[in-house]
Structure formats: structure tokens, C-alpha cells
Amino acid sequence: MGIQGAAESASWQAPTAVEQGLYEAGSGENWPVFFDILAGTDLYFPMSRELMDAVPGSIPFRPFRDPKFDGLALAVFTRGMLEPPVGDHVFERSDLRSLARVWPKSVRWLAVNPGTPVEAFLPADPKRWKRHAKNPPTEPQLKTLWTGDRHGPLAHGMACGAMLLVNNGSIWNHLGWQWGGYTEEKELLRKWWGVTGRAEWLETVERLLNGEVVSPAWEFVLRVRQALVLEYGVLPEASQWRETAERVLVSRTAEVVDQTGRPPEFDLDADIELVQELIGRVLRYEARFRADGLLDGGRCVRSVMAWDFGRASCMARWGLGARYGERDETERALLRVGDASRQVYRSWAEFAVGFVLGRCLHFDSEEFGDWYTDMVTVHQILSTEPDSPWLSVPWEQSPADLTER
Template identity: 20%
Template structure:
């Protein structure tokens, strides 16, 4: 039987659906829909009651994330990199966004046109003594981000004149996904999982204000990292995922408030 174009939200009975634990797990919901897993449990929807294990295709995906043979330490290192944003911060796309934020922090403007952005990238590259290929990569990422924001606005997800300031939602969603996958790999334990999930919730609360902001950041990152230009298959898949999470009454993004900084501090 073929899978639907937009996967249904799978919620496991008896697993967290509310409170801080539910909020933390909901950060990984985009990756859960992407990989056809429960958003709130490491069990697989097509193997309820069976020993928690991992599909062959998911193991291959995690090998790509980890970039080395999978063992407990390599899995933990990858989860920590995503939790702390080390993965996304090393990309040309996040560097491009950071440069724009630096420029806007020193001005009264709320947006930067693409020509001024490219000029700022060139200046930053010179100041940081980047190689030509690094400047070129960040310049291309800036143009791509400009196109992504235009498409987000055309699609009604990003208000006109607003911008995507970080792709960090992608890493936080990835960190939560890796926690769930860690149980399927046999590496995770409840105490360690709780520690990572608490930190992911705190980080999300410090960066984003609501699920809409988080979803836009995730969608933009997916397109920047894995797509060409909107609207390709990557865009359509990620956009469908974000829309269903924002709109479906059964979605944790609808039933749960976004993590708040006050809750994170407590």
C-alpha cells in the first residue's frame, strides 16, 4: 500500500501528550512525520507491542546524520551537536542569516535587500579571511534564503516584511528525533532522554515565540539544506509537514502551547 503524500500525525497511547515532556517531544514532530514514527514515543506505529527496534532505512538515514559508524558515543555526539546547534551553525545558510542579523542589529531597518546582503557577506568574508569558495557558498545561501522567504510570504506563512533569522528549529527537531531513534537503536535510556529533551525545550523557548516561528524556521532550513529553490519536492514535503502540524486539530502544535521562557527557567 502506498503512503499518502501528507502523513497522518501518529500519537501513541500512554505516552506524553501534554506538559513539559509533551512540549519537548512536539519539537521533533516534523521529523516524526517525515519518518513515519510516533511524535511522542519511540515505538513504531506499525509495530505496536513489539520490541522497540529500528527500520533498515532509518538506520541508513542516521548513518548519514552521524557521518561515521553508529555506536552509542557517535549517536550521543550527534544528538549533542544538534541540541547545541553545532550542525546548523557550521552551514553556509546559517552563516548567511547571521551576517544579515549583524547588519540589522546596527541599523533601524527590519529587512535587508539581497544586494545589500551580498555586499555584507563579501565584507564579512574579507574580515574573517574566508577562502573564495566559502564566500561564494555563503553568498549563494543568502540568495537562496531570499527566495525561500519570498515563497514563504507567497504561501501565507511569513508576513510581508518579516524574515527568517535562524534555521535552528531544524537542529532542535533533529535532536528530539535522535533521542527517539536512540531508543530504537538501543542506546538511549529514560534519564538521558529526559536530560536532552529538557534542554531542547529550554533552547526552543529562548529562540522562538510560537509554533509558527518554529515551523517556518524548520521549513526554511529543510529547503536551504536539502532543496534547490522553492518549489521542489523537498519544499513541498516540508511545507506539507509544517502546514499539517500548524492546522490539524490533532497536532501537538495545536493542542500544546509553545515552550515558554518562564517554564524553561523553572
């Protein structure tokens, strides 16, 4: 067994750390390391989209013959070697442990990344695969596609989704999204978003890009505080913030009554109570952010629009993986994500705390559980690791980059 064809392309650039590790281990015939890497990463089977739509949830084996090897082979690809999502060609995700359990006896070879500069044909040995799969090495949370966009407006739009993608262990700058595999991507969109087709995906992307999914109440209280900061140059006391928010609500209600001549169709007292409670929640979260190093002492969260923009960055690619959209549609959405984010925020640091606060207001309920602590970990990773887009993708994009897109 061995690496085939790598010498044919001396200038070949490994797309991710996985392919680089497999190439080095295979070239040096360090098979224990090779199988450890293979056992610790996702493997993808090429499939027919028509077939997977007809039989969702199954991965029917499709062995092939290679003239260089005697007997049938089964192809799997690592994530960096996946072709862009086009036509009827899709990929389904699995791993070495699962493959070892169901390996067909008639197949003699496992073909890893066949037809690429880093292909390897491995004799079928499910028992060995199971041993390596017992304690596989843990992949880093921050994953970068080295051959993908890493600078410029498109990279900026993708980086806006980095907190969610790094938390999930996904590649932050993978445009041709196929992370979970075709069937899994469709199921996740259905389960979490109720998206089951193209029209729903397009509508969801648009709502996220327009900041229409976050609660208007969250954004209202933050805008009231920002207005006070602009007027007085300092952060307001909690009492001033609450009193001002209440006055604004009362004033808006009076305008509605004057315009309609009828009492409002909403409960003003309930709205005031909600806003007062929200201000308290925001202040307590910000205090925790400062204690955990997410927020500098004299700063505050400007907006929670990042919660929508960050998810829009991901949604644009999730829909591509589920084949609800086309590549050019995903690219345009990502560019809009970057534009919208730069209009609201002035740095990755500001964007990050806006995203975290939106996530916590949505899910955490001041429990400071995983919905929050996971973000503290991701924030530390993105603030310090050299491959982080926060360190390699400037927040401000040059006029030349923006016009060349």
C-alpha cells in the same frame, strides 16, 4: 472471536486512534471495520534482543498458548500498546499483508494486543487478511499518543521534532521510541547518520543540540541580516545584506591575518562568492514560503538552528529505540531541545520556517521537489489539526513547569 477483558477497565484510555477504533469495532462485532483498521496499521512482534542481534532482519515466530483458547496463538501489538524499551525485550515491525503471506499453519489464533484491556484473539484466516490488505484505509499523518506527554517542557521538546515525525507518519509524542521496530531503527541510524553504537549516538545528539551539524555559512548569512534588522528596524534590501556580509568576511579575515601574521588558510574570494549565492537562495526560498503560506509577508527566517534542534528531538528517541541510550538520557536531551529552541525562536511559526529552510538548503537545491512540498503539507497539518502540538503545546513554558521537571 472478540474483544477480551475490555469491560474489566471501564476507565481505560485508548493510547491512540488505532486502539480506540479496534476497541469500538470489536466490541460492536463489526469485524470488517476491525480488519480494515488492522490492515492499515503497523503490527509489532515481541522478540528477544539477543536473538535479533544474532539474526538481524528475520522475524522468527514465537507462538504461545493461552488457557482460554485451544491451540497455538501468535502475538502482535499495535503501536500504542508497546511496552517501553527495557531489558532484552524488543519489538519488530510488520503488517497484516506480510503476516498473511507467511502465516504458519500450526498456529490457530492471531492474538492482537494480548494481556491488555483491548486484546482480541482472532481465528487464523490469512485469505481474509489478504483481502482487507488490498485496499487498507490510509492512516492520518498526524498521530498523537493520547496517554503520552501532551503539555509541559517534555512535550515541547518532542514537538520540536513534529515536522519530521508527522512527515514520516510517526507519533510526534512517543517517548519510548520503537516506531520502525528494533532492527529497522538500527539500520536507519546506520544508513542516514552513520550511527552504529552508543558512543556515536551520544556524539550525534550532542552535536545536534549544539547546532553544530547545520552549515555555519547558512547561519552566518542569517545572523548578518538579523543584526541589520536590529540596527535599522526593517528588513534590509538584498544589496545591503550582501554588502554587509562581504564587509564582515573581509574584516574577519583581516583579524586572522593580524593575529597570525600569515595569509589566511581559506579562500576569501570563494567564501564571499558562497555567501552571496546563499543570500540569493534564502531570498528565493522565502519568497516561495510566503506564496505557500509558510511565512508572513513582513517576516523572515531568523535562524536555521531548528533544522538541528528538530532532528535532535528525533535522534534522542531513535537512539532509545535502537537501544543505544536509556530513557532518562532521552528525556534530558528532549528538555535541552526545548530550552535551546526557545532561546533562538519566539514561536512555533518561527521554528517551523527555520526547520524548513534548513531542510531545503540541505537537500532541495531549489528544485522545490518533495523535500520542500512535503513540508508544505506538514505545515498545513500542524497549523490546523486540533491534535497538533503547535495548537496544544504553548511555545513559552511557565516557570513552574520548567522548575518541576
